[in-house]
């Protein structure tokens with residue numbers, strides 16, 4: 001009988017080790033070049049499995065990583081903590097370090113040096129922190145998020161980074177809030193708009209920003225994930241409209257090797 005238990009224990013241990021290797025290395029390596037499989041694995045299967053096993057949500061786990069490893073009041077350490085968490089522990093839909101650094105998000109924010117920024121889609125506040133860190137003194141970032149659970153986490157991430165003064169997080173849907181920007185939030189126009197919410201809203205919200213007079217000559221739209229998951233109707237519009245001069249920046253879907261890119265479009269008036 002002891003021998004039987006030992007064999008059973010060893011085979012259970014072996015099975016668990018195999019499952020762990022599959023989950024931690026093998027499947028991520030296999031799916032990392034494939035858009036559909038990468039999103040299915042990271043954004044559906046792993047997230048649901050970890051939610052059940054840990055009885056927490058991905059944003060809560062991400063906030064935990066910030067609290068454990070980032071220094072309060074140091075926004076760069078918050079960004080680093082989230083990137084480390086997403087590269088080594090659990091993928092999440094932040095714009096990420098590859099599209100954040102180098103020639104894209106950070107460079108566009110620094111180059112535009114905006115006084116007013118609108119971010120569509122806050123999630124856990126990763127890009128909010130990235131953008132707010134680079135804003136000139138007195139500048140204001142309004143970020144919109146319609147999921148109250150995500151907004152709750154984002155507020156804590158932004159507070160941990162010490163950026164509450166620069167950021168106004170508004171809960172609600174972009175379609176409802178954009179028309180209120182002038183009257184309710186005292187915005188004349190936006191110098192920079194970062195589009196990173198659901199991809200089917202990029203085009204209608206851009207048209208809404210135009211209709212509401214929230215873009216002025218020189219305003220910059222920066223749209224994430226225009227290739228993966230992709231926003232073909234937006235690309236078609238923005239690249240062919242005489243109202244914009246558009247430029248594409250090739251990159252990869254956050255924390256993977258799947259092809260993606262950002263589209264930077266200057267409003268010509």
Ligand SMILES: C[S@@+](CC[C@H](N)C(=O)[O-])C[C@H]1O[C@@H](n2cnc3c(N)ncnc32)[C@H](O)[C@@H]1O
Pocket residue numbers: 093094095096120121122123124125126127128144145146147150172173174175196197198201
């Ligand atoms: C890709 S995530 C944003 C990631 C974030 N910008 C970052 O890089 O850290 C998209 C977010 O947009 C939110 N969202 C989607 N459609 C929205 C809408 N129409 N209005 C407000 N929020 C929206 C979703 O709930 C989700 O949290």
Ligand SMILES: [Mg+2]
Pocket residue numbers: 093094095196224225
């Ligand atoms: Mg994105």
